Amino acid sequence: MSVEQFVLQALNGLAIGSLLFILAAGLSLVFGMMDVANLAHGAFYMLGGYLAYTIVRGSTSACFRASIDFWIALLVVPLVMAVVGFVVAGALLRPLRGKHLEQVLLTIGVAIVLADLVRACWGGEVLSLPAPRGLDASVTVVGQPYPLYRVFLIAFGIALAIALWLVQERTKLGALIRAGVADTEMLAALGVDTERLFAFTFAAGAALAGLAGVVGTPILGLAPGIDDTVLILSLVVVVIGGMGTLSGAIVGAFIVGPANTFGALLVPEFALAFIFMVMAAVLLFRPAGLLRR
Amino acid sequence: MSSLGRILLGVAFVALLLSFARWSPERFWVSVVIQMLISGLFAMSLDLLVGYAGLASLGHAAFFGVGAYAFALVAKHVSPSVAVALPGAALAAAIAALVIGVFSVRASGIFFLMLTLAFAQMLHALAFGWIPVTGGSDGLSSVPRPDVGVSGVNLFLTSNFYVFVAVVFVVGALALRAVVNSRFGLALAGVRENERRMRALGYDTTRLKLVAFVVAGTFAGIAGALQASFDQFVSPGDVFVTTSVTALVMVLVGGAGTLAGPVLGAIVVVSLRTFLADQPLVGARWETLLGALFVLTVLFARHGLIGIVRGGLSWPRSP
Amino acid sequence: MAALAVTDLARRFGGVRALDGVTLSIEPGERRAVIGPNGAGKTTLFNILSGEMRPSGGSVRLFDVDVTAEPTWRLARRGLARVYQRTELFAELTASENVELALLRSGGVWFGRRDVRITARAAELLARVGIADGRARARALSHGERRQLELAVALAAGPRVLLLDEPTAGMSPIETARITELISTLPREMTLVIVEHDMDVVFRLADRVTVLHQGRVLADGEPRAVRADARVREVYLGHEAIA
Numbered sequence: 001m002s003v004e005q006f007v008l009q010a011l012n013g014l015a016i017g018s019l020l021f022i023l024a025a026g027l028s029l030v031f032g033m034m035d036v037a038n039l040a041h042g043a044f045y046m047l048g049g050y051l052a053y054t055i056v057r058g059s060t061s062a063c064f065r066a067s068i069d070f071w072i073a074l075l076v077v078p079l080v081m082a083v084v085g086f087v088v089a090g091a092l093l094r095p096l097r098g099k100h101l102e103q104v105l106l107t108i109g110v111a112i113v114l115a116d117l118v119r120a121c122w123g124g125e126v127l128s129l130p131a132p133r134g135l136d137a138s139v140t141v142v143g144q145p146y147p148l149y150r151v152f153l154i155a156f157g158i159a160l161a162i163a164l165w166l167v168q169e170r171t172k173l174g175a176l177i178r179a180g181v182a183d184t185e186m187l188a189a190l191g192v193d194t195e196r197l198f199a200f201t202f203a204a205g206a207a208l209a210g211l212a213g214v215v216g217t218p219i220l221g222l223a224p225g226i227d228d229t230v231l232i233l234s235l236v237v238v239v240i241g242g243m244g245t246l247s248g249a250i251v252g253a254f255i256v257g258p259a260n261t262f263g264a265l266l267v268p269e270f271a272l273a274f275i276f277m278v279m280a281a282v283l284l285f286r287p288a289g290l291l292r293r
Numbered sequence: 294m295s296s297l298g299r300i301l302l303g304v305a306f307v308a309l310l311l312s313f314a315r316w317s318p319e320r321f322w323v324s325v326v327i328q329m330l331i332s333g334l335f336a337m338s339l340d341l342l343v344g345y346a347g348l349a350s351l352g353h354a355a356f357f358g359v360g361a362y363a364f365a366l367v368a369k370h371v372s373p374s375v376a377v378a379l380p381g382a383a384l385a386a387a388i389a390a391l392v393i394g395v396f397s398v399r400a401s402g403i404f405f406l407m408l409t410l411a412f413a414q415m416l417h418a419l420a421f422g423w424i425p426v427t428g429g430s431d432g433l434s435s436v437p438r439p440d441v442g443v444s445g446v447n448l449f450l451t452s453n454f455y456v457f458v459a460v461v462f463v464v465g466a467l468a469l470r471a472v473v474n475s476r477f478g479l480a481l482a483g484v485r486e487n488e489r490r491m492r493a494l495g496y497d498t499t500r501l502k503l504v505a506f507v508v509a510g511t512f513a514g515i516a517g518a519l520q521a522s523f524d525q526f527v528s529p530g531d532v533f534v535t536t537s538v539t540a541l542v543m544v545l546v547g548g549a550g551t552l553a554g555p556v557l558g559a560i561v562v563v564s565l566r567t568f569l570a571d572q573p574l575v576g577a578r579w580e581t582l583l584g585a586l587f588v589l590t591v592l593f594a595r596h597g598l599i600g601i602v603r604g605g606l607s608w609p610r611s612p
Numbered sequence: 613m614a615a616l617a618v619t620d621l622a623r624r625f626g627g628v629r630a631l632d633g634v635t636l637s638i639e640p641g642e643r644r645a646v647i648g649p650n651g652a653g654k655t656t657l658f659n660i661l662s663g664e665m666r667p668s669g670g671s672v673r674l675f676d677v678d679v680t681a682e683p684t685w686r687l688a689r690r691g692l693a694r695v696y697q698r699t700e701l702f703a704e705l706t707a708s709e710n711v712e713l714a715l716l717r718s719g720g721v722w723f724g725r726r727d728v729r730i731t732a733r734a735a736e737l738l739a740r741v742g743i744a745d746g747r748a749r750a751r752a753l754s755h756g757e758r759r760q761l762e763l764a765v766a767l768a769a770g771p772r773v774l775l776l777d778e779p780t781a782g783m784s785p786i787e788t789a790r791i792t793e794l795i796s797t798l799p800r801e802m803t804l805v806i807v808e809h810d811m812d813v814v815f816r817l818a819d820r821v822t823v824l825h826q827g828r829v830l831a832d833g834e835p836r837a838v839r840a841d842a843r844v845r846e847v848y849l850g851h852e853a854i855a
Contacts, residue, residue, distance in 0.1 A: 105545065108542075116584065
C-alpha cells in the first residue's frame, strides 16, 4: 500500500469512526443511565435515514411527501426521533421499570415493528442520497481527490464529541447524567424524577441515532437490513470502549472505524469477522471494555 | 390425570403426528407442518437456555446455521446417509457451542445477550465471506435430503420427509424433556432463580451453564440440519440475527420455561408468516403484527400464550 | 487441628478498615458466637469465610487447608455451608426442590433422574425444621418459614462447618424459640459459627463467644467470662443491653 493510499484509507476509517461515534454515544448514554441496551437503536438510525431521504428527495415515500434541505433535515429528523424515543420510553419501557432484561427484549419488538413499517413506507430497494450542495465537491489530499463530505463528517463527529464532552463536564444536565450513570437510586433519593430523566435520556439516545441516520445516509445509503448492520457495529463499539462512558464511545469508534476500513482492504471477505475478533480479544483481556466505568 | 392416561395420550398424539401426512389431502399442509416442527425443535432448544437456565441468548442462530451448513457440506461432499450427515451436523454445532459458550457463559444478563449476538454475527460474517466453502451470499444449493438406507423410502417425497422430520422432532422433544426433568434440569432452574446461592451450595455454575449451552446448541444444530435438507438450500440468512430474534420471539410469545410453549410459539409465527402473507392489507405487514404481539407479550404476559391458557394475564409488576 | 483458623485477617474498603488483624481459632464441634455492635465487621468476616469476598490480607484455613483464595463453590464442597441473613432461596421453586438442590450437589450424577429417595430425604429435612408441605413455592412462604427452609437447605448440604448469619433475625419470639431449639439439637460434631444480636440466643447456644469491635477482636472466651468483661460492657453500653 502506498503512503497516499494509506492516508486516504485512514481518512475513510475516521469518517466511519465519526459516524459510529454518534451512534455509540446514544447507545452508551442509554445504557449508562438505564442499564438497557437499546436494540432498536439500529432501527432508529434507519428510520432517521429514510426520513432524511424523503425530506431531501421529496417524493419517494408511500407515506408522505416533503422537500426541504439537508440542513433542515439535520435539525428536524433528530427532533422527530426524540419524540419517537420519548413515546417508546414513556409508553412501553416505563411499565417494566427495574426489569432491565425485559426492557431489552421489548426494544427487540420495537425494532421488528419499526423495520417492517419502514419497509411499508419506502419499499425494499436500495436508496442513495447525494452529499448536500456545497459538500458534494472534492478536496485534494496528498495529491488525490477526496470527497469533501467525508472530511465534513470527520469534523462533525469531532465537534459533536467536544460538544457532548462539554455538556457532560460543564453543565448541570451533565452532572445529572454523570450522577445517574453512577447511581440512580441516589438521584431518586435526592428528589430527581428518575422516570422523567430516563424518558429524556432515551429520547436523547434516539435523537443521536436519528442524527447518525441523516449524516450517515450519504455515505452508507439505505436498504433493508441496514438497521441490523448499524446496530451490531455500534454494539461492538460500546463493548470495546466500555459501556456507559463518552470516552469509551470515542475510543471504541475510532478503533472499529479504521479496523473496518483496513480490514476490508486487507481481507475483503472477512472485514466483519476481523472486527468481531478484535472485540473477542478485548473482552478476553478487559471484560468491561477498554475504559471501564 | 393418571400417569397411564398421560402415556396413552402421548402415544395417541405421536401416532396422530406421524400419520398426518397419510391423511392430509394437500402437500401444502404437510410442508407447513414440517416447518412448524423444525422451528418448534429450534425454539425448544433455545428455551433450555432462556426459560430453564435464565440465559437470554440472541445468537442461537449460530448453531442452527452451523448445523445447516455442516449438514449441507457433509451431505454433498461426504455422504448423505442419515447416520453420517445428521450426527455430523449435531457434532459441528456442539463444537461451535462449546467454543462460543466458554466465552459467553461467564457473562450474564444483557452482556450474555450481547456476547451471543456478537459471536453469531461473527459466524454470519464467516458464512458471507468464506466463499469457497459456504458459497458466500449465494449459499449452497441442491443440498440432498438424507438417505435413510431403506430401499424404496425416498425422502425427496414430501410425505416421506414429513415422517422423518416428525420422528426427529419427537425424539428431540423427548430428549429435551428428559434433560429438563433430570437433576441437571433442576440445577439449571436453581441457576436461573439464584446463581449466587447455587455457588454457595457448591455448584460450579459456570460449568452447568456451559453444558446447557452445548446441549441447546446441539439440538439447534439438528434443527438447522433438518431445515437445510427441507429447503435443499442454505444461506447466510440461516445464521443471521433475524433467525435468532425469530426463535426468541417464538419462545417468549409461546411461553418460556415450558417445552410446549416454544412449539406453540413456532406454530403462531409460522402460521402468521404462511397464512397472513397472502392476505390483502394486513398480509404484507405480518412482521409488524408479530413485533406488536411480542411487545404485548413482554408487557402483559410474562408466561406467554401458555401462561394465558393456564392462568390469565399478568400486569407488569414493580420489582 | 482447628476446624476454622483465621490469621491476621484484614479487609479495607477505601480508607475504612472493616477488619483489622482478626485472629480466631475454632475447634471441630465447637459452637462459636461472634457478636459486636453494628459495623464491627461481623458480616465482612462471614463474607470472607464463605468465599464471597477477598480479604486484603491474612489467611483462612479450613481443617488445616489454606482456603483463602478459593471460590465459594469450592469451599462448599469442602464442607462449608452458610445460612444467609437476607434470605437466599430459589423463589420460584418449591420448598422440596430447594432442599433437593442441596442434596443433589453431593449426589453428583448430572443426568440422573430425580428419584423418590431424594424427595423423601428432602421431606425428612423439611419436617425437621418444621415445614410440613414441601410443595409450596419458596416465595409463598412466610418470613419465619423461609428462615426455616434456609436452615434445611444448609443442613441438606451435610456441612462440617455451618455459618449462621443472624438465624433469628425478624422472627417472632415463638419462632425464635423454635429455631434456637432446632440449632441446639444439631449434631455435636458439626462446627457452628453464629452471628446473632439476640443475646439470649447467643448464651443459649454458644460454647465460646468472640466480641468484634471496630474490626478487631475485643474479647474471646467463655460466655460467662465475656459477659463479665469490663471492656465488652463498655462497648455495648448504650447500644444493646447485654443480659
